Amino acid sequence: DAGVTQSPTHLIKTRGQQVTLRCSPKSGHDTVSWYQQALGQGPQFIFQYYEEEERQRGNFPDRFSGHQFPNYSSELNVNALLLGDSALYLCASSLTRLASQETQYFGPGTRLLVL
Amino acid sequence: GDSVTQMEGPVTLSEEACLTINCTYTATGYPSLFWYVQYPGEGLQLLLKATKADDKGSNKGFEATYRKETTSFHLEKGSVQVSDSAVYFCALSDGGSNYKLTFGKGTLLTVNP
Numbered sequence: 001d002a003g004v005t006q007s008p009t010h011l012i013k014t015r016g017q018q019v020t021l022r023c024s025p026k027s028g029h030d031t032v033s034w035y036q037q038a039l040g041q042g043p044q045f046i047f048q049y050y051e052e053e054e055r056q057r058g059n060f061p062d063r064f065s066g067h068q069f070p071n072y073s074s075e076l077n078v079n080a081l082l083l084g085d086s087a088l089y090l091c092a093s094s095l096t097r098l099a100s101q102e103t104q105y106f107g108p109g110t111r112l113l114v115l
Numbered sequence: 116g117d118s119v120t121q122m123e124g125p126v127t128l129s130e131e132a133c134l135t136i137n138c139t140y141t142a143t144g145y146p147s148l149f150w151y152v153q154y155p156g157e158g159l160q161l162l163l164k165a166t167k168a169d170d171k172g173s174n175k176g177f178e179a180t181y182r183k184e185t186t187s188f189h190l191e192k193g194s195v196q197v198s199d200s201a202v203y204f205c206a207l208s209d210g211g212s213n214y215k216l217t218f219g220k221g222t223l224l225t226v227n228p
Contacts, residue, residue, distance in 0.1 A: 042204055
């Protein structure tokens, strides 16, 4: 049973550029969440996608956007990169049953460095 | 808003010592509580969880009990191993329409032989 996969594993960009990160959820999961983990900190919630729509969003600017595809995979896009966007970006998948959500399972992350 | 407070690290123990990592939380509803572990260079792995008051989560010798009266979910292990060296995160997910996980800052545990 494949777990959550993310690509690429590492990425180096320069300020002002745009980046797209990708996530494939665990088999059977329909919900994808994205988190940003700065060095030495806990993950911070960016947003969650369910049924191809953004269901909830954290305190991140509009430069951060996402998409979910019919196969439940997801992309995170960040425009106009800033040095402060350097972080580990984690994708988590889960299954939404009725009105509740089950445990989130995390991928290995994409480490983004902005120079 | 929701928040999680963990004891500051780093924590350094000798093999076979007892471990306690304190975690307290603030939430508006009836949250589910989690401990995640992050090994060097890896993503987060779910260690254990509890979904209601007085539930005890356990896995790999680790335990934590959901204490609503003290809003706590302390992580414990009776005898740590070198392989337990990692960063441990306490997190909550508030029920209802709040689907996100709110994490503490993490506690680095180093176990020496």
